[in-house]
Amino acid sequence: xxxxxxxxxxxxxxxxxxxxxxxxxxxxxxxxxxxxxxxxxxxxxxxxxxxxxxxxxxxxxxxxxxxxxxxxxxxxxxxxxxxxxxxxxxxxxxxxxxxxxxxxxxxxxxxxxxxxxxxxxxxxxxxxxxxxxxxxxxxxxxxxxxxxxxxxxxxxxxxxxxxxxxxxxxxxxxxxxxxxxxxxxxxxxxxxxxxxxxxxxxxxxxxxxxxxxxxxxxxxxxxxxxxxxxxxxxxxxxxxxxxxxxxxxxxxxxxxxxxxxxxxxxxxxxxxxxxxxxxxxxxxxxxxxxxxxxxxxxxxxxxxxxxxxxxxxxxxxxxxxxxxxxx
Ligand code: HEM
Ligand SMILES: *[C@@H]1O[C@H](CO)[C@@H](O)[C@H](O)[C@H]1NC(C)=O
Ligand SMILES: *[C@@H]1O[C@H](CO)[C@@H](O)[C@H](O)[C@H]1NC(C)=O
Numbered sequence: 001x002x003x004x005x006x007x008x009x010x011x012x013x014x015x016x017x018x019x020x021x022x023x024x025x026x027x028x029x030x031x032x033x034x035x036x037x038x039x040x041x042x043x044x045x046x047x048x049x050x051x052x053x054x055x056x057x058x059x060x061x062x063x064x065x066x067x068x069x070x071x072x073x074x075x076x077x078x079x080x081x082x083x084x085x086x087x088x089x090x091x092x093x094x095x096x097x098x099x100x101x102x103x104x105x106x107x108x109x110x111x112x113x114x115x116x117x118x119x120x121x122x123x124x125x126x127x128x129x130x131x132x133x134x135x136x137x138x139x140x141x142x143x144x145x146x147x148x149x150x151x152x153x154x155x156x157x158x159x160x161x162x163x164x165x166x167x168x169x170x171x172x173x174x175x176x177x178x179x180x181x182x183x184x185x186x187x188x189x190x191x192x193x194x195x196x197x198x199x200x201x202x203x204x205x206x207x208x209x210x211x212x213x214x215x216x217x218x219x220x221x222x223x224x225x226x227x228x229x230x231x232x233x234x235x236x237x238x239x240x241x242x243x244x245x246x247x248x249x250x251x252x253x254x255x256x257x258x259x260x261x262x263x264x265x266x267x268x269x270x271x272x273x274x275x276x277x278x279x280x281x282x283x284x285x286x287x288x289x290x291x292x293x294x295x296x297x298x299x300x301x302x303x304x305x306x307x308x309x310x311x312x313x314x315x316x317x318x319x320x321x322x323x324x325x326x327x
Contacts, residue, residue: 027144027311031123036115040127040143046107047131050100055252058132059196060099065129065307066192067095068122070179071157073310075150076121079104079323082155092158097199097243101324103128108323121323122147126307133303136195138254141300144307148317151326165202165269169277179309181302187275187284188302191295193268194258195251197243200232203268208234219273221265228268244268254299256292263289 032039050057068078071089079101082088090098104124111119123145134140163175176186206217207229216225231244245251246268247258258272262285267273276282288295318327 027146027308027313029142029144031145032115032119036111036118038114039111039119039123042110042114043107043124043127044131046103046110047128047135049106050103051132051135055136056197057100057103058136058252059192061103061125061128061132062192063196064098064100064104065125065303066189067098067158067162068125069306069309070163070175071161072150072152073312074122074126074147074307075310075312075317076125076147076320076323077150077153078158079121079125080153080326081324086153087155088153089155089158090153092155092162094159094162094164096202097197100128104323112321117319117321119319120147120149120317121320122149122311124323129303129307133254133300136252136254139296139300141304144304146311146313148312148314149320149323149326150312150317163271165198165271166205167271167274169274169281172271172274179306181305181309183281184284185302185305187281188288188295188298189306190272190275191256191258191288191299193272194247194256195254197245197251198268200228200239200242200244203228204232204234204239206270207232217270219265219270220267224264224266254296256288256295259285259289259295 047058047061064078065074067089068074068076071077078089078095078098080088080090082091089095090101104121107124107128108119108121111124123143126143126145126147130141130143163172167175172186173183176183176189181189205211206220207225208216210217227248228244232239232242247261249260250257261267262272262275265273265276267275275285288298321327
């Protein structure tokens, strides 16, 4: 009998310990309530300023969080600048055209001026992305905070760890699964391509001589391909600089237009079009195309989930003073 009590007391103790550990490791709402209550408002203000100057920055910010979270978790590592001894994630050839860094810098500078050393760069990204989605017509959501900033950013990890526009369904599903995201999450998050732009160079391989087949990608709608060919003429010296809007019918609005594109074989990348290559994912694409509100609410929830990938909490990592340099 008494043995039973000892065992159960020990078991309870272990459970409590685990719980404490788990609590410590979790993000929470209003994390800065007592330490920097105005942080979220400052971020929103800076995102609005940026958005009024250049609405395209909203898409840039949303993409930043994807890149941040997929490499070393959501730890602000995508913000770090290269140095003479290190090439950082943002300078990987696999991450062309990242933008929005100045928006984060401005918000960080204002936040540091009122509460120094408290708010992480990774959390600022998460707040700014929520605001960007809201400002472009998506659904807002509460951002859990408490992320700490990482101290490592390697271009090589972005080159090998990020998804590529040429990826097929199997590869994408695996890449998301590695981060604890389901195939359904992957289809839902890909809808971020309803805003923003792409460099021609990210998809011209589909237009002219698809993987050396001599013809264009047969899975691409002919009229859309002709349009893209006009926007991205082959072999002109400035090709590397040209950009084209994604979801051409409403490239600045977070709506379900992306799924209509994909449904009509107008996905910009293989990684978009491949979502119709299995019955299950094709069905999800159709559901979202037909029911935009369903996608908007699932997207908000999936962004919260993506924002939790591999976060540093408690005393791990640091609170960077300047989002571009480790302390
Ligand atoms: C599924 C795998 C994905 C692949 C292969 C992929 C690939 C790409 C590529 C190649 C571009 C264009 C870059 C350029 O040439 O300028 C792009 C842009 C973009 N991506 Fe993705 N992406 C993926 C998933 C995501 C996710 C999950 C999000 C966010 C939740 C996202 C958000 C964006 C946004 C908003 C843009 C436009 C950026 C801008 O206008 O500055 N992407 N993506
Ligand atoms: C086509 O080429 C792209 C870009 O080089 C690559 O990512 C993709 O896997 C290739 N697709 C096929 C079906 O070979
Ligand atoms: C997907 O791509 C991978 C790697 O590029 C390849 O090994 C695999 O055969 C492809 N799967 C399908 C179904 O095409």
